[in-house]
Amino acid sequence: MPRLTIVANVHAKSGQVDLVKAELKKLIPLTRAEEGCINFDLHQDNNDPAHFFLYENWESREIWEVHKGAAHLQKYMDATAGKIDEYNFTDMTQIG
DSSP: OOOEEEEEEEEEOTTOHHHHHHHHHHHHHHHHTSTTEEEEEEEEOSSOTTEEEEEEEESOHHHHHHHTTOHHHHHHHHHHTTTEEEEEEEEEEOOO
16 A cells, blocks of 8 residues: 655744644654654745645555544644644655
8 A cells, every 4th residue: 555645834823823834843752653654844934934844655645634634733723823824735645
C-alpha cells in the first residue's frame, strides 16, 4: 500500500502568529509518536512569518484518518479557533 503525503499550509491571522506557532509546535512530538507517522515536519516561511508549512508522511490513508481524530489535534483546533486566516492541505501519493 502506498504511503500518504500531506502538505498543509496554515496562515495565522495578524497578531496571532506566536500563538499559532506555539500550538503547532505542541503537535510535533505527539504526532510523531503516533503509530504510522513516518514524519511530521513544521516549517515557517522566512518572508512571511504568519505562514506555516507542514510536511507529513503516513504509512497509509487509513492511519492518517485515525490521526485526524486524535485528541491533541482537537486541542490544537480548539486553541487556534478564530486565529487562522487560511488553512489548506493537499494529500498526495509518492510515485517515485
